[in-house]
Amino acid sequence: MILRALLHLTLATCRRYAREERVLRSVVWPIFLTPVTLVATLAFLTAARSPDPTVAVPDVTTPLAADLAEAGFIPVAVPHPRDAIDQGQTVIATDGEVVWTSAHSDITLRLESAVRTHRGSGWVLLFQRTPPDEQVLRTMGGLTLRPLAMLFVLYALVFSLGAISRDRDAEILDVELSLPLPGWGPVLARWVAAVLLLVPAHGLSVGLMQVIMPASDPVQFLLRGTGAIATAAAVGIAIAGGAGRRQGFSGPFAVGSILVAGAFTAGPLIPWARDVLPVFNVFTDAPGLSSLLIGLASGPVGAWLHTWREGRVR
Amino acid sequence: MTLPLVVKDLRKRYQGPDGPVDAVAGLSLSVARGEVYGLLGPNGAGKTTTLRCLATLTRPDSGTVHIQGVDRIADPLGARSRIAYVPAEAGLPERLTPREVVRLFASIQGVPSPRERAETCLDLLSALPFADTPCGDLSTGMKRRVVLARALVHEPPLLLLDEPTDGLDVPGRRDVLAVIRAQRDAGKGVVLSSHIMGEVEKVVDRVGIVARGQLVAEGTVREVLDIAGAKDLDDAFVALVGSGAP
Numbered sequence: 001m002i003l004r005a006l007l008h009l010t011l012a013t014c015r016r017y018a019r020e021e022r023v024l025r026s027v028v029w030p031i032f033l034t035p036v037t038l039v040a041t042l043a044f045l046t047a048a049r050s051p052d053p054t055v056a057v058p059d060v061t062t063p064l065a066a067d068l069a070e071a072g073f074i075p076v077a078v079p080h081p082r083d084a085i086d087q088g089q090t091v092i093a094t095d096g097e098v099v100w101t102s103a104h105s106d107i108t109l110r111l112e113s114a115v116r117t118h119r120g121s122g123w124v125l126l127f128q129r130t131p132p133d134e135q136v137l138r139t140m141g142g143l144t145l146r147p148l149a150m151l152f153v154l155y156a157l158v159f160s161l162g163a164i165s166r167d168r169d170a171e172i173l174d175v176e177l178s179l180p181l182p183g184w185g186p187v188l189a190r191w192v193a194a195v196l197l198l199v200p201a202h203g204l205s206v207g208l209m210q211v212i213m214p215a216s217d218p219v220q221f222l223l224r225g226t227g228a229i230a231t232a233a234a235v236g237i238a239i240a241g242g243a244g245r246r247q248g249f250s251g252p253f254a255v256g257s258i259l260v261a262g263a264f265t266a267g268p269l270i271p272w273a274r275d276v277l278p279v280f281n282v283f284t285d286a287p288g289l290s291s292l293l294i295g296l297a298s299g300p301v302g303a304w305l306h307t308w309r310e311g312r313v314r
Numbered sequence: 315m316t317l318p319l320v321v322k323d324l325r326k327r328y329q330g331p332d333g334p335v336d337a338v339a340g341l342s343l344s345v346a347r348g349e350v351y352g353l354l355g356p357n358g359a360g361k362t363t364t365l366r367c368l369a370t371l372t373r374p375d376s377g378t379v380h381i382q383g384v385d386r387i388a389d390p391l392g393a394r395s396r397i398a399y400v401p402a403e404a405g406l407p408e409r410l411t412p413r414e415v416v417r418l419f420a421s422i423q424g425v426p427s428p429r430e431r432a433e434t435c436l437d438l439l440s441a442l443p444f445a446d447t448p449c450g451d452l453s454t455g456m457k458r459r460v461v462l463a464r465a466l467v468h469e470p471p472l473l474l475l476d477e478p479t480d481g482l483d484v485p486g487r488r489d490v491l492a493v494i495r496a497q498r499d500a501g502k503g504v505v506l507s508s509h510i511m512g513e514v515e516k517v518v519d520r521v522g523i524v525a526r527g528q529l530v531a532e533g534t535v536r537e538v539l540d541i542a543g544a545k546d547l548d549d550a551f552v553a554l555v556g557s558g559a560p
Contacts, residue, residue, distance in 0.1 A: 172407055
């Protein structure tokens with residue numbers, strides 16, 4: 001009877017959240033925020049790493065200029081190539097004997113190689129950049145998934161805390177607490193609904209990231225992320241004992257933020273916590289199963305703590 | 315016959331900024347079947363705290379509350395299944411429709427055939443025309459009808475109504491009072507808190523006037539008027555609790 005009632009309440013809470021535009025909007029933006037940020041960052045880095053291959057030379061009609069053009073450079077004539085560097089007109093310059101550069105990138109090596117080839121040097125620098133191997137790329141992909149999980153963890157905290165305080169202010173929670181259910185029931189229903197909403201959003205976000213920059217073993221990221229989201233939502237409902245009408249939102253939110261941020265920070269420093277506890281292991285490569293299980297168990301604990309803090313012993 | 319509500323020496327103390335505050339200080343009352351009991355008092359007198367204690371939302375420090383014979387402390391779930399609490403705010407989720415809300419409460423209360431019962435209650439409160447409109451789009455009067463439909467869905471022996479006509483226009487108030495009378499005629503016990511004396515006079519069988527968490531007068535409207543030596547409840551109220559804050 002009670003389980004069935006809790007199921008009805010949980011489904012109704014899910015339905016409410018699914019219909020609330022502000023809830024959907026607030027879930028959609030974190031899904032796309034990190035992938036879009038990553039793409040923008042990659043685009044910026046690509047642009048920054050490939051400066052204009054313009055090279056300042058004394059004369060564009062010389063064989064040097066022709067050889068440089070053949071090597072992919074765009075020769076431009078300046079009276080004094082070195083001055084072009086000093087004045088910031090180009091980042092590379094040569095008169096066929098000396099190479100001047102203000103760039104710290106591959107383009108300098110490419111220019112040296114082209115000049116040596118032109119001069120028939122005794123040795124030639126054969127410059128070739130090897131693209132990063134897949135393992136490196138997957139490691140980088142994993143590095144980007146960690147802040148993604150952190151984003152959702154913080155959001156889970158805000159979401160569950162806000163759901164409780166908002167419903168308390170509207171007296172929706174009071175009405176549900178006067179139903180023949182255990183006091184933790186309506187609170188647990190909100191935790192379940194928050195997890196059901198946020199975990200798929202996190203999964204979708206991880207999926208998008210996998211398309212852009214695949215990470216090794218994304219399943220572990222999903223497990224750790226799910227456990228951390230569930231735990232953060234549980235922290236949110238646990239600290240929301242007085243949030244809303246009487247206490248406002250900011251005090252409990254500050255407490256929750258400190259708890260979660262502390263776990264993020266302390267996690268990599270405490271081996272046993274890093275290996276086992278959700279939220280603590282968001283920035284690690286620890287196996288995710290224990291995190292998931294503990295995270296799923298945290299909901300009832302958070303609901304009970306909420307009831308206890310609220311001072312209702314039923 | 316077991317009374318819908320028996321309260322004895324109810325006490326609740328809060329920690330205020332200037333020290334402990336006795337929100338409810340030894341309040342006793344009872345409500346019979348088919349009786350509407352008006353809990354009157356100025357703001358801060360302890361009406362809402364009393365109702366929250368009765369609705370099992372706030373645990374009293376001491377005293378006993380029996381709802382149709384069920385001890386509110388020993389068996390809170392049993393007590394809750396025998397009450398319907400209607401707070402001053404509607405307490406309706408904005409994006410659910412009245413039909414969904416009333417069905418949900420019927421299901422949670424374990425009502426047989428919750429769909430049919432929900433339709434009956436919505437019809438009783440003339441809420442069917444807007445039963446599929448999201449609650450957030452309803453007027454105050456419409457919301458009040460839905461809230462009452464939700465409260466009646468499991469036919470509780472005791473209704474706890476906190477300012478049930480607050481914010482309603484005249485037709486809305488009349489409708490709500492008619493529903494309260496109908497529940498009384500059906501043998502239910504009703505406790506309503508209000509500070510609108512005129513409407514209370516029209517519907518209550520007995521009143522209890524609360525000040526500083528205590529009952530300062532109780533009886534029928536006539537009896538309270540005699541105690542206060544007043545012509546109407548407004549005058550009686552002022553005579554008994556004073557015109558200032560509690």
